[in-house]
Amino acid sequence: xxxxxxxxxxxxxxxxxxxxxxxxxxxxxxxxxxxxxxxxxxxxxxxxxxxxxxxxxxxxxxxxxxxxxxxxxxxxxxxxxxxxxxxxxxxxxxxxxxxxxxxxxxxxxxxxxxxxxxxxxxxxxxxxxxxxxxxxxxxxxxxxxxxxxxxxxxxxxxxxxxxxxxxxxxxxxxxxxxxxxxxxxxxxxxxxxxxxxxxxxxxxxxxx
Numbered sequence: 118x119x120x121x122x123x124x125x126x127x128x129x130x131x132x133x134x135x136x137x138x139x140x141x142x143x144x145x146x147x148x149x150x151x152x153x154x155x156x157x158x159x160x161x162x163x164x165x166x167x168x169x170x171x172x173x174x175x176x177x178x179x180x181x182x183x184x185x186x187x188x189x190x191x192x193x194x195x196x197x198x199x200x201x202x203x204x205x206x207x208x209x210x211x212x213x214x215x216x217x218x219x220x221x222x223x224x225x226x227x228x229x230x231x232x233x234x235x236x237x238x239x240x241x242x243x244x245x246x247x248x249x250x251x252x253x254x255x256x257x258x259x260x261x262x263x264x265x266x267x268x269x270x271x272x273x274x275x276x277x278x279x280x281x282x283x284x285x286x287x288x289x290x291x292x293x294x295x296x297x298x299x300x301x302x303x304x305x306x307x308x309x310x311x312x313x314x315x316x317x318x319x320x321x322x323x324x325x
Contacts (some may be wrong), residue, residue, distance in 0.1 A: 203230075222296045224322040229270065232295055232320075233305050239289060243278035246313070255321065271300075274316040277307070283314050295320060 224232060237245065255269035276283060283304075290297060301317035 175261070190312065199235075223267065224295065224320065226322060229322040232255070233272075236290065243282050243286060244276050245274070245278045247275040249273040252322075255264050266324050268324060269319055270322055271319045272317070274318075275312045275313065276316070277311065279310050280306075280312045281310075283312055287314075290316075290318075 232249070237248070249272070251271040251272070251273075253269050255267040278284065296321050297318050299316075299318050301315070303315040305313045305315075307313055
């Protein structure tokens with residue numbers, strides 16, 4: 118089909134068909150222009166912005182590390198170690214407080230009976246040489262014991278057995294769900310792997 122036939126065929130079309138052909142052709146030309154010219158420039162710009170953001174983040178991180186290094190170098194070594202020690206002690210105190218907050222501080226009479234039963238039954242292979250329990254009224258004001266609702270339960274316990282079992286039992290008491298307060302601990306090594314330990318501790322219970 119030569120150009121004359123194409124022109125004749127085009128002129129034979131209706132106005133609506135000519136508009137559709139013109140619109141489609143224009144859309145095709147615009148799409149080709151975008152794909153060939155605009156899209157590569159747009160992608161290059163996006164890549165450049167991404168590279169710039171990454172470079173900026175690297176520069177800021179380097180500056181932050183440089184400032185930290187300057188502070189460390191300017192600090193006296195002894196002061197630096199003391200600061201690290203202070204932070205570790207603060208973290209340890211926070212951890213101890215979090216653990217203690219989950220423990221029972223004051224036992225009811227029933228809970229006290231259960232607790233004593235547990236600590237006496239949990240000695241495993243240790244021998245109980247002696248056990249004493251002394252109850253006394255407790256008050257922050259020593260001159261007014263009758264005003265207190267707390268009872269101070271003083272426990273003395275003497276155990277004998279292997280060093281490993283004694284250590285496990287002490288850990289069991291320390292990590293238990295009840296707040297206990299150590300008054301005294303005397304450790305005596307016996308023959309071989311055996312040892313003897315005298316425990317003195319106290320806890321608090323409520324009046325009936």
